[in-house]
Amino acid sequence: MTERRLPRWSELRPYLRTKPLSRTAVERRLAGAADIADLRDIARRHMPRAVFDYVDGAAETESSLRRSREAFGRVEFAPSVLRDVSSVDPSTTILGQRAALPLIFAPTGFTRLMHHEGEPAVARVAERTGIPYTLSTMGTTSPEDLAAAVPGAQKWFQLYLWRDRDASQALIERARAAGFTALMLTVDTPVAGSRLRDVRNGFSIPPALTARTLADIALHPGWWFDKLTTEPLTFASLGAWHGTIAEMIDKMFDSTLDYDDLAWLRRIWPGPLMVKGVQTVVDARAVSDVGVDALIVSNHGGRQLDRAPVPIEQLPAIADAVGGRVEVYVDGGIMNGGDVVAAVAMGARACLVGRAYLYGLMAGGEAGVQRAADLLRREIVRTMGLLGVTDVAGLTRDRARLRER
């Protein structure tokens, strides 16, 4: 028979820990997010549906994105036990510069739509985290304004080459003058992908005032208040725009873009040049032959070609083919630091993330991006420790493989 007694106050006190009262609602929300998927859930609950879907969605049946995420679910690690992992160093070099993590913030258009703090907030977190930040040609902050707001960040510029080559060259020169050190040409967008969620939501920039929009204002007054009381959305390079995203993309993208253009870019851009959107070994070899410094195995986060090759599956063969000549990065579907560790073990020097930080931005502005970066860093360090690896050089090919199913 168990003897019962009344608990003493000193024994109860540890159960009654209260959360600090000074926290705002946003801080409490973010502190409760245990991973990037939680940040996504918060974002989904707090954002107008059309904005959340613009970020979260992908092209057509969304199979490219689904398969990328599913492939990371098939990673199997090979840990070593009985190793001293009391100090784990996840830093690396990216384009010759020290980076605190094998991670890069990917270019994402329209960032001020997700939160009025926009691109500068993301770049500030990149600077604090010690990783590069990439500003998109479709960014809603100009290269000059970004540089003025975050002078210490390591800044890269992502280029969509326009039909008007002189205008493109002028834009690149602006970026260079503003302190952007590397140029990333995106090549997986010869025409606009079809993102059906945007079509169904009637998504446009600026949002059209329809009955549905008015209903949304009632549901998400905070977002609309921020939108209407801060600087209107303008684009890094285009100025004001009135129309659908697909119409803008068709104006922005040049369907004639080819290897001659890449060679031209190589001639006029003196700094490191990267090509983003390589998906096969054949193209990886051809792009490397032009003399670029890095390539990104990417299908644009599944937002362009549906049923595209899965980047993490293509990575080992591409790294084997060109890794000795150029740096190889990968992106698409990364939601966890363990995904980054697996990609590095499978041949990537670094990974780009897009949605992972955008979910954070939507969930809580700059603090949400910081939460995303902190979660990724912790997951990277913990995974390396559990693998028995203390630095990125130890992330060799035998450390991770993709199971068949």
Ligand SMILES: Cc1cc2nc3c(=O)[nH]c(=O)nc-3n(C[C@H](O)[C@H](O)[C@H](O)COP(=O)(O)O)c2cc1C
């Ligand atoms: C909302 C959004 C906007 C994007 N805009 C651009 C862009 O302007 N230029 C570009 O090269 N890639 C763009 N991308 C693709 C990202 O750079 C990156 O390749 C992709 O997000 C990686 O997949 P992940 O989101 O699963 O990490 C965008 C992605 C998202 C989600």
